[in-house]
Amino acid sequence: MLATGTVTIAEVVEAFRDLWRPFVGVAAIMVTAGAAEKAGILERVAALIERGTRGSVGQAYLVVFSLSALTATLFNNDAAVLLLTPAVVTLVKRRYPVRPYLVIPFAFAVFLAAGVAPFVISNPMNMVVAGRAGIGFNAYAARMVPIWLAGSIVGFVVLRRLFHAQVDDPIPGRGPLSAPPPPPAPAEWRMVALLAAILGAYPLVSYLGGPVWAVAAIGAGLAMVLAAVDRVATPKELLGTVAWEILLFLFAVFVIAIGLRNAGIVGHMVWVYTSVSPGSDGLQIAYVGITSALGSAILNNHPMAILNSLAIEQLPGAEPRHVLAALIGGDLGPRLLPIGSLAGLLWMRQLRRAHVTVSLRQFVRVGAGVTLPTLIVSLAILLLMG
Numbered sequence: 001m002l003a004t005g006t007v008t009i010a011e012v013v014e015a016f017r018d019l020w021r022p023f024v025g026v027a028a029i030m031v032t033a034g035a036a037e038k039a040g041i042l043e044r045v046a047a048l049i050e051r052g053t054r055g056s057v058g059q060a061y062l063v064v065f066s067l068s069a070l071t072a073t074l075f076n077n078d079a080a081v082l083l084l085t086p087a088v089v090t091l092v093k094r095r096y097p098v099r100p101y102l103v104i105p106f107a108f109a110v111f112l113a114a115g116v117a118p119f120v121i122s123n124p125m126n127m128v129v130a131g132r133a134g135i136g137f138n139a140y141a142a143r144m145v146p147i148w149l150a151g152s153i154v155g156f157v158v159l160r161r162l163f164h165a166q167v168d169d170p171i172p173g174r175g176p177l178s179a180p181p182p183p184p185a186p187a188e189w190r191m192v193a194l195l196a197a198i199l200g201a202y203p204l205v206s207y208l209g210g211p212v213w214a215v216a217a218i219g220a221g222l223a224m225v226l227a228a229v230d231r232v233a234t235p236k237e238l239l240g241t242v243a244w245e246i247l248l249f250l251f252a253v254f255v256i257a258i259g260l261r262n263a264g265i266v267g268h269m270v271w272v273y274t275s276v277s278p279g280s281d282g283l284q285i286a287y288v289g290i291t292s293a294l295g296s297a298i299l300n301n302h303p304m305a306i307l308n309s310l311a312i313e314q315l316p317g318a319e320p321r322h323v324l325a326a327l328i329g330g331d332l333g334p335r336l337l338p339i340g341s342l343a344g345l346l347w348m349r350q351l352r353r354a355h356v357t358v359s360l361r362q363f364v365r366v367g368a369g370v371t372l373p374t375l376i377v378s379l380a381i382l383l384l385m386g
Contacts, residue, residue, distance in 0.1 A: 001159075001255070001256070006262050006263060007255060007258050011255075011258050011262075014250070016251070018348070019128065019250075020255075021211065022127045022132075024213050024216070024217050025121070025131075025213030025217065026250075027220075027247060028219065029075065029121055029124075029216050029218040030241055030242045031242060032195070032220050032242030033075040033079045033241070034190060034193055034242075035227045035232070035233060035238055036223075038077070039230070039232050040181075040184075041184070041195075043065075044188070046087045046091070046138060047181045048063070048222075049063055049084075049087070049091060050069055050091055050144070050177065050178060051063075053091065053095045053096075055172055056169065056171070057096075057102065057166075057168075057170075057172075058167050058170075060095075060172075061105070061106065063359055064113075065109040065112075065156050065159070067084075068110045069114065069115070071083070071084060072114035072117075072122060073117075073119065074122075074195070076123055077117070077122065078243075080114055081346050081347045082109050085107060085110050085111070085346075086353070086354060088107065088109075088110050089106070095174070095177075096174070096175060097174070105163035105314040107356065108366055111335075111343070111344070112155055112349045112367075112370050113155075115331060118141060118145045119141055119202070120135075120137055120141075120150035121137075123327075123331060125250070125305045125327075125330060126327050127212070127213075128250065128254075128306075129285050129305050129306075129309045129323060129326070129327060131212070133308055133323040133379065134321050135324075137206035139203075140324075143320075143321075143324055144324065145250045146381060147378045147382060148380050150377055150381055151377060155370050155376050158349070158369060158373055159366070159369075159370050160367055162369050162370070185252065185288070190230065191226060191232075194222055194223060194254050196261075198219035223248040224230060240338065247322070250300070253306055256303065258310070261310045265307070266310045267314070268369050270314045271309040271378075273293075281317070281319075282383050284291055284322075285325045285379070285381065288308070288312070288322055289325035289326065289378075289379045289382075291376070292304060292305070292308050292326040292327075292328075293329035293333030293336070293371070294331060294336075295307075295329075295374070296334050297333045297334060297340040297341075298337065298339075300334075301330040302342075304333075308326040309323070321382060321383075324382060325352055325379060328379060328382065332375045332378065333371070333375075334369050335370065337367070338363055
């Protein structure tokens with residue numbers, strides 16, 4: 001694109017100026033998540049999941065879904081899938097040795113629990129797009145937390161129904177339990193306190209007009225210092241947890257989106273959005289969300305989110321609800337096809353490494369079964385909130 005003049009050097013520089021702040025925030029969240037893992041917090045989450053298998057299979061299923069959703073919320077969906085999928089698969093195989101058919105339902109619970117991101121920090125792409133649109137932490141959370149809660153309930157109910165034949169089993173796990181984890185060490189408590197302080201600082205700083213990325217960066221710096229003092233991990237080890245290639249990928253996707261804008265693709269998207277529902281903002285917003293979901297599933301949510309961001313900037317009468325509708329579609333749409341998101345590809349890779357096979361047909365059947373009602377409910381709540 002540079003060689004043909006579709007994108008200029010000046011536009012690449014401008015893209016960097018637009019993105020460096022949210023990129024710092026995304027990298028900082030990765031560092032903080034790495035520090036939490038090194039401190040043993042995620043092992044504690046795995047222990048809570050294992051404790052849930054002492055009851056019925058249905059109870060264990062609810063525990064896995066809930067803790068996976070919480071992990072995706074506080075860190076991000078990629079981290080939740082990457083860290084919890086192998087742990088849950090191993091646990092289910094060990095606790096239910098004569099019921100191997102339970103592995104796939106529990107694996108889907110981990111993957112599908114990460115629905116609409118309730119906070120901008122819960123999904124790297126949401127932070128980038130919301131930051132460009134000027135939507136702060138509090139404004140985002142005020143709309144998206146109720147949507148996340150309702151969508152999670154709908155998603156779990158539908159998922160539970162789809163796998164009712166396997167999950168409706170009152171017999172608890174019979175396989176051996178792991179030794180109970182030791183009481184939390186002081187280093188773990190200090191890291192938990194830091195995470196709570198960071199999470200509490202987001203709405204406060206946003207209320208005062210401060211940037212979310214700065215809170216994330218300061219929190220990551222404190223996490224690195226705390227991890228070094230407690231000898232949990234060195235700064236070099238924590239910086240190694242940052243997926244720098246993902247940040248490079250996001251920047252490259254943004255530059256490609258600029259080229260597509262210059263080539264007229266974004267203009268066509270604006271035309272479609274303005275022509276589909278003349279005089280009806282509600283239908284237009286719903287159409288943005290649905291189009292974003294389908295485009296994310298086919299194209300991948302990262303480029304689709306950037307294209308939508310550029311298109312909405314040119315949309316007459318655009319408002320924050322248009323951006324949030326696009327993000328809702330971008331969060332949920334990738335569950336329709338594995339190629340739709342990095343999280344889906346990581347999930348499939350983790351299952352293959354554990355010798356668990358999920359066919360494309362099964363992925364689409366379960367993903368569509370859960371995603372479509374969740375998308376409808378999520379967009380309906382967004383429209384009702386005004």
